[in-house]
Amino acid sequence: MSALVANARWELLRWVRSRRIFLLVIPLLAGPIGSAIAFLYFRHVQANGTVLTNGTALLLGLFVTGGLSAMVTLDLAALSEGEELSRRSHLLSLSLPQSRAEVLGGRLLLVLGSTLAIFAVAGALVWPIASLVVPVQPTDPAALFPPFHLYEGILALLFFLGASTVTASIITRSASEALVAGVLAGVVTASAAGYLTYLHQITMVFPAVLLVVGAVALGWAFTRFEALDT
Amino acid sequence: MISGGVISRTDPPGGVAGAEAFALEGVSKRYGDVQALNEVTFSVREGEAVGYLGPNGAGKTTTLKLLSGLSRPTAGHLRLSGSDPILERRKALSSVGVLVETPGTLPYLKGSDLLEHIARVKGIPAKEVPTALSRAVGLMDVREAVDRPMGGLSTGQLRRVLLAGALMGDPHVLVLDEPTMGLDPAARADLRAVLRALRKEGRTIFLSTHLLEDVEAVCGRVLFLRGGRLQGDESVTHGALDPSAVLPRVLRCRSVQPVDLSRVQGALPPCTVMEVDVEMLPDQTFRLRFRGDEPRQAELVESLVRAGLHISRAEPEVPDLASRYLRYVGREEAT
Numbered sequence: 001m002s003a004l005v006a007n008a009r010w011e012l013l014r015w016v017r018s019r020r021i022f023l024l025v026i027p028l029l030a031g032p033i034g035s036a037i038a039f040l041y042f043r044h045v046q047a048n049g050t051v052l053t054n055g056t057a058l059l060l061g062l063f064v065t066g067g068l069s070a071m072v073t074l075d076l077a078a079l080s081e082g083e084e085l086s087r088r089s090h091l092l093s094l095s096l097p098q099s100r101a102e103v104l105g106g107r108l109l110l111v112l113g114s115t116l117a118i119f120a121v122a123g124a125l126v127w128p129i130a131s132l133v134v135p136v137q138p139t140d141p142a143a144l145f146p147p148f149h150l151y152e153g154i155l156a157l158l159f160f161l162g163a164s165t166v167t168a169s170i171i172t173r174s175a176s177e178a179l180v181a182g183v184l185a186g187v188v189t190a191s192a193a194g195y196l197t198y199l200h201q202i203t204m205v206f207p208a209v210l211l212v213v214g215a216v217a218l219g220w221a222f223t224r225f226e227a228l229d230t
Numbered sequence: 231m232i233s234g235g236v237i238s239r240t241d242p243p244g245g246v247a248g249a250e251a252f253a254l255e256g257v258s259k260r261y262g263d264v265q266a267l268n269e270v271t272f273s274v275r276e277g278e279a280v281g282y283l284g285p286n287g288a289g290k291t292t293t294l295k296l297l298s299g300l301s302r303p304t305a306g307h308l309r310l311s312g313s314d315p316i317l318e319r320r321k322a323l324s325s326v327g328v329l330v331e332t333p334g335t336l337p338y339l340k341g342s343d344l345l346e347h348i349a350r351v352k353g354i355p356a357k358e359v360p361t362a363l364s365r366a367v368g369l370m371d372v373r374e375a376v377d378r379p380m381g382g383l384s385t386g387q388l389r390r391v392l393l394a395g396a397l398m399g400d401p402h403v404l405v406l407d408e409p410t411m412g413l414d415p416a417a418r419a420d421l422r423a424v425l426r427a428l429r430k431e432g433r434t435i436f437l438s439t440h441l442l443e444d445v446e447a448v449c450g451r452v453l454f455l456r457g458g459r460l461q462g463d464e465s466v467t468h469g470a471l472d473p474s475a476v477l478p479r480v481l482r483c484r485s486v487q488p489v490d491l492s493r494v495q496g497a498l499p500p501c502t503v504m505e506v507d508v509e510m511l512p513d514q515t516f517r518l519r520f521r522g523d524e525p526r527q528a529e530l531v532e533s534l535v536r537a538g539l540h541i542s543r544a545e546p547e548v549p550d551l552a553s554r555y556l557r558y559v560g561r562e563e564a565t
């Protein structure tokens with residue numbers, strides 16, 4: 001347990017010293033603020049005939065915040081192990097008296113925990129902002145899908161992206177290649193989600209599948225990391 | 231006894247007789263088509279300082295990686311502090327300080343960040359961390375360097391910070407790979423002095439290096455490795471530890487009465503005359519060069535005495551470490 005905490009602390013120290021920690025501010029500030037700007041823009045356009053409902057505004061805001069959170073998740077996940085492996089500083093950390101599961105677990109605890117938590121907070125802030133800028137009208141048509149489902153879906157997507165990027169970093173031993181792999185995974189997922197939405201067949205099964213695939217990827221990452229031969 | 235890369239020995243050199251610090255038994259390591267280590271067997275006892283010599287690609291770093299849990303053997307077993315460094319990583323590595331290759335460092339981190347992290351992982355209580363850190367940086371003389379980002383340190387400073395990391399927590403066993411690499415002559419001398427002092431404190435030191443001077447300055451025992459096979463196991467100062475090792479040997483003898491070449495040759499057993507090279511020296515002294523084990527050496531002295539030569543002194547001449555290195559390892563690069 002102490003090694004797990006020590007590694008989470010080590011990861012946090014790396015974020016602080018490299019100033020990477022400020023990345024977490026992006027979804028927290030730019031998500032809600034960017035959403036508010038988008039709502040105001042659409043409200044302005046609304047005068048020319050476009051109708052922005054509260055539900056659609058929520059979806060828009062969650063997409064903006066989720067996109068920014070995904071970017072930060074990809075970056076932090078890729079650098080977590082990828083940076084050490086590409087710089088060969090794992091020769092230090094992996095020769096210390098600690099299990100490799102504790103090394104990876106401690107770091108992932110911070111990476112996935114903080115990015116998911118930041119989106120959870122930033123995404124939740126979209127609700128009051130949307131209600132303020134685009135109040136609910138009794139005549140509003142239903143949104144494309146329930147906003148809260150999208151909120152949950154994005155949390156699953158972030159978990160999936162983080163897990164797949166970390167796995168890629170262990171396989172490639174490179175942060176940059178892991179980042180590319182993570183972006184590709186995001187593109188494929190977004191395309192699949194878009195296509196299912198177009199077919200009106202997107203359900204909560206989709207984020208559930210992302211969670212399962214992410215969990216499998218993490219399991220694979222731990223196995224590969226344990227067997228990593230330097 | 232040397233057989234198929236396996237060296238077995240019974241008594242440690244210099245009277246060191248601690249418990250086993252670590253051991254390799256028939257350890258092999260293969261990377262694809264490359265056989266990096268081939269059935270290597272040896273053990274090191276607590277308190278020993280052992281040099282590990284060999285050319286590039288001989289398998290030195292591979293051995294150290296196996297010992298420090300960074301790599302798994304393809305065959306064979308390792309024990310470090312009685313535990314398997316892969317299966318019981320925490321137990322095996324808890325009292326070991328490791329520096330393998332030149333690990334990359336994260337340039338934005340300070341040396342003190344790294345040392346504090348090592349202290350935490352090694353389980354040093356929080357209130358004792360400043361003392362442990364102070365001792366390690368003091369030994370390596372990097373008090374100022376540890377407070378600067380590692381990306382701004384010179385190669386030598388960084389090396390010393392990494393060595394301070396290996397010394398965190400007063401490890402009983404130090405496994406060091408080319409520790410003096412990148413250090414200036416003064417820093418190199420300082421480090422050798424530190425390692426000698428640690429040895430005097432009873433710590434086990436396993437030193438992989440290209441520099442014979444490092445081994446001579448620090449170690450009591452030396453292992454020679456070539457092509458992934460162990461070629462020799464000797465005392466640094468006294469030569470072969472194994473009396474049954476068949477080696478080129480030199481015996482310097484002094485006779486009480488005047489002696490000449492034909493007399494010496496005549497005193498040798500008939501079947502060995504062609505195998506023993508006799509060199510006459512001033513002061514009734516002569517040198518016998520031959521290839522064989524210690525019993526063979528005793529046999530030669532005995533035959534001289536039996537032939538009526540009054541031998542007042544017969545002592546083996548141990549070649550310097552460089553000569554022994556060339557004898558075991560040769561000039562060619564290992565494959």
